[in-house]
Amino acid sequence: MKITTKSLSALKTERPIVAVTAYDTPTAQYADAAGVDLILVGDSVGTTQLGFETTVPVTVDMMLHHTAAVARARPKALLVADVPFTLAHDDFSSLLHACRRLLQEAGAQAVKIEGGAALAPTVVRLINAGIPVLGHFGLLPQNVHQLGGYRKFGRSEAEKSALVEDALALEKAGCFAVLCEMIDGTVAGAIAGELKVPLIGIGSGPHCDGQILVCNDLLGLNAGYVPSFVKQYANLGAATQKAFADYAADVRNRKFPS
Ligand code: KIV
Secondary structure (H helix, E strand, O other): OOOOHHHHHHHHHOOOEEEEEOOOHHHHHHHHHOOOOEEEEOOOHHHHOOOOOOOOOOOHHHHHHHHHHHHOOOOOOEEEEEOOOOHHHOOHHHHHHHHHHHHHOOOOOEEEEEEOHHHHHHHHHHHHOOOOEEEEEEOOHHHHHHHOOOOOEOOOHHHHHHHHHHHHHHHHHOOOEEEEEOEOHHHHHHHHHHOOOOEEEEOOOOOOOEEEEOHHHHHOOOOOOOOOOOOOOOOHHHHHHHHHHHHHHHHHOOOOOO
């Protein structure tokens, strides 16, 4: 049965939620056949597929292109598309227009937006307009140039209270779930206990209501930096390179075609 924002929220009290990113049709088909609950077309498409160093250059057109490719897999999993850099801070009608296109043209069921309590009023307006929102707080990779790098959040008392405030504000705004990135595991556990909606974590320890990983990281299909919290379940990078090398050798040795 197709997973909806409502059925995903209800999983909180049943079992851990499994989420993963995908950016193309075949990867989405494999993830969906494996039974994941949520597929995110993350703006990590920029770093994992498009050769950018950060997610900052990713545009709405890129998100539409990749979200539509994933939607063509017709996944049972809930399909969520990322709202790219600074759009949520642009004028509301530009944001609404982009979110509407992600749902209407590309086939997403919901959007994810980076931003904590300060973004809650915008989230309320989107939800009132019929756009389901997955919140995202903690490390906000789109702010990488402001942060000067990626780091863990929630080690100081001030940061802990700010994280709790972010999570509660996003829930109050109407998010059907919230994602926390790189926050202290104990703080994540406490927040998951306070929220009624699911808390999906990445690099935030085992006490969240679910986990999300970037598909290239878990598949070992990442020639660049892999965060230390990632568990690699395959080494497709090495397997891919070997397949190309075997093919090249066969052609050069006149073994293929036989
Ligand atoms: O774009 C992305 O891949 C993300 C991760 C936190 C899953 O936002």
